[in-house]
Amino acid sequence: MHVKYLIIGAGPTGLGAGHRLRELGETSILLLERNAYTGGLATSFKDSAGFTWDLGGHVVFSHYGYFDRLIEDLLGDQYLEHQRIAAVRMFERWVPYPFQNNLRYLPKEVQWEIVEAMLPGRRPEAHPTNFREWIEVVFGAGIAKYFMVPYNFKVWATPAEKMAYNWIGERVSVVDLEMVLKNLVLELDNKSWGPNNVFRFPLFGGTGDIFNRMGDRLNDFVRRNTDVVAVDPVAKSVRTADGETITYDNLLNTGPLDLFVLNSINTSNETLRAAAANLTHNSVYVAGVGVDGMRDDPTCWMYFPENNSPFYRVTNFHNYSPNNAGKPGASRALMCEVSYSEHKHEDLSTLMETTVQGLVNTALMDENDRRNILSTWSYPLDYGYPVPTLERDPALRVLQPWLESCQIYSRGRFGGWQYEAANMDHSVMQGVEWAERMVQGKAETTYVVK
Template identity: 60%
Template sequence: MHVKNCIIGAGPTGLGAAHRLAELGEDDFVVLERDGHVGGLSASFRDDAGFTWDLGGHVVFSHYEYFDALLDSLLGEDALQHQRIARVRIAGSWVPYPFQNNIRHLPKELVWECVDGLVEAHDRAARESAPAADFAEWIDRVFGAGIARLFMRPYNFKVWATPPERMQAGWIGERVSVVDLRRVLENIILEKEDVSWGPNNTFRFPLEGGTGAIYTRLAQPYMDRIRLETPVAGVDAESRTIRTADGQTITYENLLNTSPLDLFAGKLVSDAPDSLREAATLLEHNSVFVAGVGVAGTRDDDTCWMYFPEDNSPFYRTTNFHNYSPRNVPAGVSARALMAETSFSAYKKEDTAALMDRTVDGLVASALMENDEKRAILTRWETVLPYGYPVPTLDRDRALAAIQPWLEERGICSRGRFGGWRYEVANMDHSVMQGKEWADRVTRGDTEQTYTTPSK
């Protein structure tokens, strides 16, 4: 079989590429998907009890008019609009997010520890101009010792499952709210809430079907060209040939890979040089255990999601998924849907077999459940994501600068959360746009705007 455009993966990037190709009148494409469903890490599932769960706490917001218009066309009136309400559980209380702007909610001795560290960091910044050597140094410089100890260091280790000393600081951008000392002091003295920071302070969510509903609708017109349960077994870059696990051979002119780049460049590309395979070993990621706990009964709690830096719970984030859509719980059932995420890696080992029980205990310890509500649990749903987040390590850019040009010289683009391995452009809107821009590039010669390869 020969196709002009071959796409590996039917997640947001692959489906965004397929949709754009069709928009441009280019119908000569095929999408190869290893799983039996579309959506990738943005898929959703309904469990046997009738609860709907995402693969983690997804929030749909956008930097792009194209993505906004696409969502409008896919969801129409089936979209719910939310104002973000997020909190941090710390010292037995809830601090509004962003934590660093709302430290007045802490006990007074902890408020002073944070302010003292901020003042010291502010004074030090006036004397130092060299960029931070790593993420850990950046945390200490920007936030000071108090916020670093209480929140930034423990929370980021729980999320990334990677020591911050192994991570670069250049990925941060709009991902982390930095600190304005004057603003922090004003919030403390005037007792002001400061919760509007960030691009996701408002977000949309499908009325039914979870986040995955976006991608099942996006895929529907192209299902005749999407081959589910078709893993790729090998790629010969020079001859532009793909071999699938079921024995098919496909030749192509342009290839978009959205599968994990470390596996693609390190194992699937059969004619990759040793230098490319070695570069692929520098790419690091964490894994994530997602637990969905359906509990009978409701509460007066309008929080969207919560962060957990302390060690009395294994998870780093929990989502009140019932607040995203009333149809995330079974019809006619009064219940809460609590979705918790726990990361793990070689640096942060977890016994996944015990994580559901530890999650329930953590929900109780974090005041999201009462102890006697354990008897009111209606469902326990769990899944393990072997690839959770691509970690922006100190070696990442060097690896990408070696891998991506070699692939592109041979008609292969690797994009998306794990195909591109750049967390800073790995939101859903970024991912769809990377697929869209690849389609524009191979059909019209346009220059990509969202994804750029770091220089050596």
């Protein structure tokens, strides 16, 4: 079999590419998906108690008109819109997010420790060489101590000194000393920072509903339960697990770039293989806890830098849509995320138990709630986040040009390995822009090798 455009993976990037190719009139397209479903990391699952769970805290917000129109076309009126309410759990209290803009909620002595460390001459002035140093330069030792360093280790499962900082952009709210002091003295809140201040969410089926609908539209071009085991860049062919060979003109990979190079591509290029081996990821254990009964809590999600819980984030998933809960309007869906890696070990066999205890420790549950648990559900993601380590950009500068010289392109959260361009809208648009580049010769703007 031969196709003009062969796409590995039917997650957001692969589906975005396939959808745009069809809009541009292309018909020689094939998407190969190893799972029985489409959606990739944006898939949703329903457990035996009727709770719907995402693979992490996904929300729909956008930087792109095309993506907005696509979501509206896919969902129609089957979505809810929310004003983000987020908080940080510290010192047995809730601090509105962003933490650094709402220090007045902290104990007075901690407020002063943080502000004192931010004063002129107190922060390091040398140019930072890694994420840990950047935190000290931008936020000072106080915010570094109480929030940025412990929280980021819980998220990335990677020491901050092993990470770069050029990925930050709009991902992290930086500090404004004048605003911090004004908010403290006048007791003001500042809760609206960030691109996801307003977001949408499907009424039914979780985030996966979006990509189920996209997959259904491309159904004739998607082959599920098909794993690619080998790629020959010279012959421009792939071999599937069932032994079929498919040739192509252009290949888009949306799976993990390191595995693609190390395990799938037929090459003995040691420079290429060494670069792929330098790409680092964490793993994430997603734990869903369904609890009978409601609380008056409009919070969307919460962050946890302290060590009294294993998770770095919990989502009130029932607030995204009541239909995410097993008993809509009468039960809560608490979706927790725990990272792990060689730098941060977790015992998966007991992690649900420690997650529930963490929910009690952080006041999201009490002992009565423990007796009223309706469901526990978990999903360990081997590939959770692509970590922006110091070695990442040099590795991508080796890998991507070589692949493109073979008419192979790698995009998406793990295909492109750029966390800063891996939101849901980014991921879809990486596929859309690749399709436009192939057909129309347009330059890609979302994914750019640095």
